[in-house]
Amino acid sequence: MTTIKLHNTKSRTKEAFAPIDPNNVRMYVCGPTVYDRAHIGNARPVVVFDVLFRLLRHVYGADHVTYARNFTDVDDKINARAKESGRPISEITAETSQWFLDDMGALGALEPTHMPRATAYIPQMIAMIEELIAKGHAYAAERHVLFAVDSWKEGYGQLSGRSVDDMIAGARVEVAPYKKNPMDFVLWKPSSEDLPGWDSPWGRGRPGWHIECSAMSYDLLGESFDIHGGGNDLMFPHHENEIAQSCCAHPKGDFARYWMHNEMLQVEGKKMSKSLGNFFTVRDLLEKxxxxxxxxxxxxxxxxxxxxxxxxxxxxxxxxxxxxxxxxxxxxxxxxxxxxxxxxxxxxxxxxxxxxxxxxxxxxxxxxxxxxxxxxxxxxxxxxxxxxxxQNVDLAPLAEKLAGLRAAAMETKDFSAVDTMKAALLAAGVEVRMSKTGVDLMPGADFDAAKLEGL
Ligand SMILES: [Zn+2]
Structure with missing residues (x-):
């Protein structure tokens, strides 16, 4: 059997991959927050982990790999989009989720085995938060529930390689009066009447972002699974927080054994940003x-x-x-x-x-x-x-026509029609190869079928 080697962010080394259960290799990848079209940077992890999914299926068998990728369908960006557009949240998230699947499908990405939506896992998130409170790793304050990083100082920061003290010194953390430590992060927060909310022991509210991946991966893949992936922009704080929640709620498990992070994407050598005007979506490219x-x-x-x-x-x-x-x-x-x-x-x-x-x-x-x-x-x-x-490449009729023009030109010694057609083909990005045996037309790198019209 092929041995797969993977660079594990956790150990910072390339390790031979040994799954917990070769009959059920399990991978979790953080998915999109659904309120808009995916930009091409969002597509990179999708394609990267799609290739890994395919490789795992090749090595372990298509029926022996479980791949889960979530849809974050509760988020303040979604709430803001609903407010500005006047459309219901559920309509926006359903539409955007389908856009995502269509666009990623157009890039040849297989659908994961599971595509959990956060809003379908609220009871599991509440249960996990209760577990964390019971074990002394979280506390409720002013209708919020926060993870107490001081309760797990030995583990917090290991993935990204920083200590809690370093993080406090270097981070622009939101200092809220109800936080015991500025690095404590939100597991649950209150919702006003105009925002989506669910009943909970801490009042009507909604989950923080990080808890959803911990709750959904636990539900679908168990307390220990093989691979966790995502963009390296998620390493801190998102993945660090996922680890803290999962390892503290389920201390017997390992959570994820191999952590993989893809690097970012830029455009023509520059960081992609709306202000630079080099920001585009996958759909923009496809439509172009x-x-x-x-x-x-x-x-x-x-x-x-x-x-x-x-x-x-x-x-x-x-x-x-x-x-x-x-x-x-x-x-x-x-x-x-x-x-x-x-x-x-x-x-x-x-x-x-x-x-x-x-x-x-x-x-x-x-x-x-x-x-x-x-x-x-x-x-x-x-x-x-x-x-x-x-659809662009059926150049045979044009090759035949050019061959005919050349045959006629041999008789008349007037090659102007041949030259005109050759020039037009070149202008359309077609390579023209004429030999004694015939005419070969090959679309080149800048081939543009539209320019063939009228030939
Ligand atoms: Zn995640």
């Missing part, structure tokens, strides 16, 4: 005509622990590569397994860039069946993502 498969390829061409730079140039190169690979693998059956070198690269801490380099070798050596099987392990070259390259 960038195929989902191309987005996925660009993401996977950078290792998940490195910052990923989205550039138009990379997208164009990815598109050209995928066109070639799709043409090469059209109509053939995939090999029984992905190439060993591709599996090895993925098993080495999800080295997707290395896997793609190996796929280039397969393409060069003409191993189309191996290329296809390898691509599909990465969620590329799949039937689900097919179509975009074909």
């Amino acid at each position: 005509g960038v195929p989902g498969e191309v987005v996925r390829f660009v993401f996977l061409s950078t290792h998940y622990r490195k910052p990923m730079d989205w550039t138009e140039r990379k997208a164009a190169e990815a598109e050209a590569t995928l066109r070639k690979w799709r043409a090469l693998t059209a109509g053939i059956e995939p090999a029984a397994s992905a190439a060993a070198a591709v599996i090895d690269a993925l098993a080495d801490d999800l080295n997707t860039a290395g896997a793609i380099a190996e796929m280039h070798k397969l393409a060069t050596s003409g191993d189309a069946a191996g290329l296809l099987a390898s691509g599909q392990l990465l969620g590329l070259l799949t039937a689900d993502l097919a179509g975009w390259e074909v």
Whole structure:
């Protein structure tokens, strides 16, 4: 069996992955807060952990992997969106959740086994908070419930490698009069009448963000599970707080054994931000005509622990590569397994860039069946993502027409019509190869089917 090695944030080393139960490998990844379209940075963890999900299924069997990713559907950003739009919260969260699934599906992401919504787990959250209070790790104050970090000084901060004292010194923490320690964080907070709320032993209120992941992962995956993933912006405080809640509520469990964090995404070398005007959603890209498969390829061409730079140039190169690979693998059956070198690269801490380099070798050596099987392990070259390259690529009639023009020009010695058509094809980003045996047209990196109209 392939040994998967993963960089564990907790130990800061690459470790051989040994699941608690190989018959049920369990992974939890923090999902979106649903009030708007996902921007492309939100899509990175989705694609990264989708590849890990696929690799785990490949190694342990598709029926032996459980993947849970939540929807945060109770949050102050959602409340604000409802207020400004005048629409009911449930309508906004239902619509946005579906947008998320549609957009991530367009990037070839499989749906996780479980997609729990926070609002469906309020009783479990309340039970966990009660457990924390009973064990002396949380306290109620002014209709809030707070986690007491001093009650678990030995564990708090281990994931991100800071002590409670360092955190207080370095953090801009909200100082509230009811907090015993400024680092104490909210498990439950009161809701006014105009905000969503649930009855609880501490009055009508709603959960803090962190408790939902602890309660839902416990319910779905148990007190110890294998992998917990998310963007590295979540490491502190979110994941640190998840660990504190789960380990203190269920001290016999390990919570998550392997912690994985993907690096952030930037655009053309700059941090993505609304003020810089380089902020865009996955849907924006798809509507601009960038195929989902191309987005996925660009993401996977950078290792998940490195910052990923989205550039138009990379997208164009990815598109050209995928066109070639799709043409090469059209109509053939995939090999029984992905190439060993591709599996090895993925098993080495999800080295997707290395896997793609190996796929280039397969393409060069003409191993189309191996290329296809390898691509599909990465969620590329799949039937689900097919179509975009074909509808643009039927260049055969144009090749025939150009061949006809050339044959006629040989007779008349007037090549102007041939030259005009060649120039038009080049302008549309088509590579033109004319040989004695015929005319070959290949879409290049900047191919634009719209410019072929009228030819
Ligand atoms: Zn979480």
